[in-house]
Amino acid sequence: MRILWVKMGGLWPPTAGGRIRSLETLSCLSRRHDVTVVTTHGPGDDPDGLRRRLPHCERVVSVPFVAPRAGTRAFARALAESWCSSSPVDLWKWQSGEVREQVRTLVAAGAVDVCVADFLVSVGNLPLMRVPTVLFQHNVEHIIWRRIADLERRPLRRAVLEVEAWKMRQAERRACAAADLVVAVSDDDCQRLHALAPRSRCVAIPTGVDTTYFRPLAAREVPQRLVFTGSMDWFPNEDAILYFVEAILPRIRAEIDGITLTVVGRNPSARLRAAVEPAGVVVTGTVDDVRPYVDEAALYVVPLRAGGGTRLKIFEALSMGKAVVSTKVGAEGLALTPGRDVVIADEPDAFAASVVALLRDPARRFAIGRAGRQLVQSRYSWEQVSSEFEQHCQSIARTRRARSGTSLAALAREQSPS
Numbered sequence: 001m002r003i004l005w006v007k008m009g010g011l012w013p014p015t016a017g018g019r020i021r022s023l024e025t026l027s028c029l030s031r032r033h034d035v036t037v038v039t040t041h042g043p044g045d046d047p048d049g050l051r052r053r054l055p056h057c058e059r060v061v062s063v064p065f066v067a068p069r070a071g072t073r074a075f076a077r078a079l080a081e082s083w084c085s086s087s088p089v090d091l092w093k094w095q096s097g098e099v100r101e102q103v104r105t106l107v108a109a110g111a112v113d114v115c116v117a118d119f120l121v122s123v124g125n126l127p128l129m130r131v132p133t134v135l136f137q138h139n140v141e142h143i144i145w146r147r148i149a150d151l152e153r154r155p156l157r158r159a160v161l162e163v164e165a166w167k168m169r170q171a172e173r174r175a176c177a178a179a180d181l182v183v184a185v186s187d188d189d190c191q192r193l194h195a196l197a198p199r200s201r202c203v204a205i206p207t208g209v210d211t212t213y214f215r216p217l218a219a220r221e222v223p224q225r226l227v228f229t230g231s232m233d234w235f236p237n238e239d240a241i242l243y244f245v246e247a248i249l250p251r252i253r254a255e256i257d258g259i260t261l262t263v264v265g266r267n268p269s270a271r272l273r274a275a276v277e278p279a280g281v282v283v284t285g286t287v288d289d290v291r292p293y294v295d296e297a298a299l300y301v302v303p304l305r306a307g308g309g310t311r312l313k314i315f316e317a318l319s320m321g322k323a324v325v326s327t328k329v330g331a332e333g334l335a336l337t338p339g340r341d342v343v344i345a346d347e348p349d350a351f352a353a354s355v356v357a358l359l360r361d362p363a364r365r366f367a368i369g370r371a372g373r374q375l376v377q378s379r380y381s382w383e384q385v386s387s388e389f390e391q392h393c394q395s396i397a398r399t400r401r402a403r404s405g406t407s408l409a410a411l412a413r414e415q416s417p418s
Contacts, residue, residue: 001397002058002111003029006103006125007039007118008094009067012050015266015286016231017312018138021185021207022118023053028386029393030056036111038102040065044266044286061102067093087124088167090141094121103127113397123175132396135179139307140192142169147306147329148235169196176200180396183389186333203392206335207312208385211377214319217295224258224359227297229290229313232283233267236307240330241272244303245279251352256359261301264293294320299358299365302330303351314342315380318372323365325354335379341372 007022014020029035036059041047047062054060068074075093082092104127106112116134117123120141126133145168149161176182176197183205184190190204228244230237241263253259263276266286273283287293294300300317304327314331317324318341324331325343338344343358345351358365 001033001393002113003033003035003393004103004106004112004115004131005035005037005039005118006099006115006122007037008065008096008099008121008125009039009119010041010045010050010062011037011039012046012053013044016234017207018119020312021138022136024208024210024382025386025389026054026057028383029390030054030058032390034058036106037061038063038099038106040096040099042066063096063098063102065096065099082167086167086170088145088164088171090145090164090168091121091124091171095124099125100127107131114393116393117175117179120172120175132180132399133178134181134183134393134396135175136183137176137189137193138185140172140184140189140196142172142196143192144236144307145169148239151239151306173197176202180399181392183392188333205388205392206380206385207315208380208382209312209315209319209376210382211319211373211380214291214316216321216373217291219292219295221298222260222296223298224256224260225297226259226261226299226301226355227264227293228261228301228303229264229294229316231267232263232265232269232272232285234307236304237265238269238272239306240302240304241281242275243305244301245276245281247348248303248352248355249279249281251348252355255352255356262293262297264290290316291320294322297322299355300324301351301355302326304330307332315376318342318369319376321366321369321373323358323368324372325351325358327351336372336375341368341375343368 005026011019011023014023026035035057037057038061041062041064051060068078078093079089082089112131114132114134116136117126118136119138142165145165149158149165152158152161173196176193177200182193182200182202184193184202185207187204190202194200194202232238262282264284264287268283268285276283294317300322302311302314302324307329311330314324314334325345327346328344331342331344336342343354345354
C-alpha cells in the first residue's frame with residue numbers, strides 16, 4: 001500500500017502517549033508499505049530526529065506550525081473566528097494551509113492508496129480527495145471536553161466549555177460518519193464513536209507497549225515514593241495532579257510519614273509548579289528517559305478525572321513491573337482486571353486507602369506488578385497491534401471505492417477559514 005499519514009502537532013521527540021502510539025505504528029507499517037508522513041513541528045520538536053526515527057518511510061514532510069495557546073491573543077482570535085463556524089476552536093486552531101497543500105499535491109499525483117488522519121485535529125487539513133480515509137481516534141474528543149466542562153466551577157468559563165463540548169461532539173460525529181474507517185484504541189471508545197455515528201465503520205485496536213524497552217531496571221526502590229508520568233501541558237493530567245495534591249496526598253501522609261511524589265512530563269505550567277511546591281512535590285519537566293523515575297518508585301498513581309482513549313502510561317508502568325493505583329477514568333478502556341493487574345479507586349478516601357494498603361503490603365504490591373507485566377508481554381506488543389492496523393487499512397484499500405456524499409475532505413473544506 002501507499003499510505004499517507006497526516007499528523008498535526010508533531011511526532012518527535014516522543015513526549016506524549018499519542019506520539020508514541022503513532023510512531024510505533026508508523027515504524028511497523030513503513031517496513032512493509034510505502035509510507036509518507038506529513039506533520040508539523042514547533043519549538044522543542046525535532047523534524048530531523050523524526051526522519052532518523054522513521055528510516056523506512058518513503059518521505060517525511062514536517063512544516064513549521066504552532067497552534068495558538070489558551071490565554072494568548074492569537075487563541076482569542078481563533079476562538080472568535082471559530083464561533084462563526086461549525087468548528088470548535090480546538091479544531092479550528094490546527095488548520096494549516098501548507099499542510100493542506102502538501103496533502104493535495106501528493107493525492108493529485110496519484111501517490112496515495114489510503115490516507116490516515118491521525119487525531120481529529122488533522123481532519124481540517126485534508127483537501128478534497130477521492131481516496132479511502134482512516135480516522136485514527138486516540139480519544140473520544142467530545143467526552144474529554146464534556147468532562148472538562150463538568151469540572152469547571154467558574155460560570156462564564158463553564159458556559160464557554162459547554163459550547164465547545166457540544167461543537168466538538170457535532171464535529172466528531174460528522175468526521176466519524178464521513179471516514180471509510182474509524183480506528184479507536186479501546187472497545188469502550190469504539191462503542192461510543194459508533195453510537196455517535198451509527199453508520200460508521202469503527203474498529204478497536206488496543207494500545208501497545210515496547211516490553212523490551214519498558215522493563216524492570218532493578219534499581220533500588222525508594223520507600224514511600226509515588227510517581228506520575230504524562231504530558232503536563234494536557235489539561236486532564238494537570239487537573240489530576242492538582243486534585244491528587246489537594247484531596248488525596250494529605251490523606252496518605254496522615255497514615256504514612258515520608259511520602260513523596262514525582263511528576264514527570266513535558267511543559268508543566270507555572271500554575272502547577274506554584275500549586276504543588278508547598279506540598280514538596282517534585283516536578284521534573286521534560287526528561288530524556290522516564291524509566292528511571294518509574295523504576296525507583298514504590299507505586300505508580302493515575303488520579304485522572306478527565307481524559308479519554310487509553311492510558312499508554314499505565315501499560316508502560318505495568319511493563320516495568322510497577323503496581324498501579326488508578327481512577328476508573330484513568331484506566332478506562334484497558335483490558336485490566338481490578339485487584340489483579342491494577343487497583344481501581346475513585347473517591348479521595350478510597351484512593352488514599354488503596355495507596356496506603358499497597359505501601360504497607362510489599363508482597364501484594366509486587367504480585368500486582370508481576371501480573372501486569374505478564375499481561376502486556378502476552379497481549380500488547382507493538383508488532384501485534386500494528387498488524388491489526390495494517391489489515392484494516394488493506395481492507396479499505398482493496399475496495400478502492402470513492403465514498404459518496406460527504407467525505408472527511410469535504411468536512412475539512414467546510415471548516416477551512418479560506
